[in-house]
Amino acid sequence: MTRSGSKAAGGVDGLSTKEAQRLLLKLGLNMYEQLHSLEPPTIRLPSRSTDNIVFDSESQQYVLGPRKITREFANIRGAKSLAQLLWTAYVANELIRSDQVTTLRDLFYTSLNEKRLEITEQSETDAQIEDLEAVLGIPRENFNVIPHDRGTIFGKVILEYNVRGFEGNRVDLMSHPDGVSIGPGLAQAHFVSSQAQMVVVIEKHAVFIQMIREKIFERLGAILIETGGQASRAARILIRRLNKELGLPVYILTDADPWGMHIALVIISGSAKSAHIRDINTPSAKWLGFWATDIERYGVPSLSLSQVDYKRINELKIDPRYKDGFLKKQIKFFEEKGRKAELEAFSSKNKAIGVTYLANTYLPQKLKALGAI
Numbered sequence: 042m043t044r045s046g047s048k049a050a051g052g053v054d055g056l057s058t059k060e061a062q063r064l065l066l067k068l069g070l071n072m073y074e075q076l077h078s079l080e081p082p083t084i085r086l087p088s089r090s091t092d093n094i095v096f097d098s099e100s101q102q103y104v105l106g107p108r109k110i111t112r113e114f115a116n117i118r119g120a121k122s123l124a125q126l127l128w129t130a131y132v133a134n135e136l137i138r139s140d141q142v143t144t145l146r147d148l149f150y151t152s153l154n155e156k157r158l159e160i161t162e163q164s165e166t167d168a169q170i171e172d173l174e175a176v177l178g179i180p181r182e183n184f185n186v187i188p189h190d191r192g193t194i195f196g197k198v199i200l201e202y203n204v205r206g207f208e209g210n211r212v213d214l215m216s217h218p219d220g221v222s223i224g225p226g227l228a229q230a231h232f233v234s235s236q237a238q239m240v241v242v243i244e245k246h247a248v249f250i251q252m253i254r255e256k257i258f259e260r261l262g263a264i265l266i267e268t269g270g271q272a273s274r275a276a277r278i279l280i281r282r283l284n285k286e287l288g289l290p291v292y293i294l295t296d297a298d299p300w301g302m303h304i305a306l307v308i309i310s311g312s313a314k315s316a317h318i319r320d321i322n323t324p325s326a327k328w329l330g331f332w333a334t335d336i337e338r339y340g341v342p343s344l345s346l347s348q349v350d351y352k353r354i355n356e357l358k359i360d361p362r363y364k365d366g367f368l369k370k371q372i373k374f375f376e377e378k379g380r381k382a383e384l385e386a387f388s389s390k391n392k393a394i395g396v397t398y399l400a401n402t403y404l405p406q407k408l409k410a411l412g413a414i
């Protein structure tokens with residue numbers, strides 16, 4: 042089956058860099074009008090403090106609550122913070138205007154040229170970028186502040202870039218045997234066509250490569266995405282777009298430990314740290330496994346949970362995303378058994394070199410149980 046993608050701009054649910062620039066210019070115009078009226082410049086923005094982060098059951102993700110904070114010239118501290126935020130907005134607009142990109146680290150060093158901003162640590166510029174995201178309601182990738190690429194994709198999909206200077210260039214996601222790196226350009230590209238039936242997200246790169254060699258993309262019609270641990274925002278945006286725009290179901294494969302379970306839940310329900318950015322989660326995605334209860338069911342080697350693992354479990358127990366009965370069962374199993382296991386543990390069940398139990402038995406069984414195949 043071939044699906045054709047729309048020509049709408051990419052980003053978070055279709056948001057374009059051009060729209061990001063419009064929002065930045067609107068912010069600048071608001072500042073100008075206040076100054077022209079001889080009013081002290083003021084910006085109201087959502088509070089990103091932990092007590093204003095709530096789980097929204099409707100969108101199935103963490104969002105910011107109703108509380109707002111004010112940046113204004115009422116005192117020296119407020120004036121300094123507002124000046125830093127406006128300088129950050131200026132840089133973002135210039136990046137779009139000149140079609141350039143920067144990183145959080147680059148931005149910090151650039152800020153050192155502006156002595157009057159009194160910035161001494163990267164945490165200050167990082168915080169201003171996150172505040173700008175909260176003010177505009179868009180991720181920094183849309184105003185060309187890019188993250189370190191993390192994540193790889195492989196499958197029967199063709200995309201067309203809309204990055205300036207690369208418009209019309211196409212990439213076949215099966216063109217590289219080790220997959221194509223997921224960066225902002227790919228996350229925002231147009232879908233031209235797809236012959237895929239599902240998306241399988243995999244925590245580990247070696248398992249991802251193994252799945253390519255096992256031709257899971259042909260046998261199951263799967264697009265394979267490797268996250269390299271916690272999925273980057275670019276990867277989460279692309280996963281959501283594959284689900285929303287192409288209608289592909291998403292299944293997530295992680296280690297059987299508290300960290301792997303949370304990797305899956307961030308893809309499904311977002312993260313508290315990104316609560317100020319909506320629509321980068323995929324609520325319909327399913328955690329396929331490796332479940333805690335699968336350790337005994339499949340009889341694979343396991344390891345003892347560490348104190349750090351137990352600490353993580355206690356954090357998950359108070360997280361509203363883990364109130365679901367199934368997830369509570371998995372957490373309880375981790376606690377009672379005190380065991381964890383990696384995806385690579387399935388290698389102990391391989392009958393021959395090159396014929397892996399994980400790809401040939403575990404994955405199909407789990408997909409069949411969910412009615413995916």
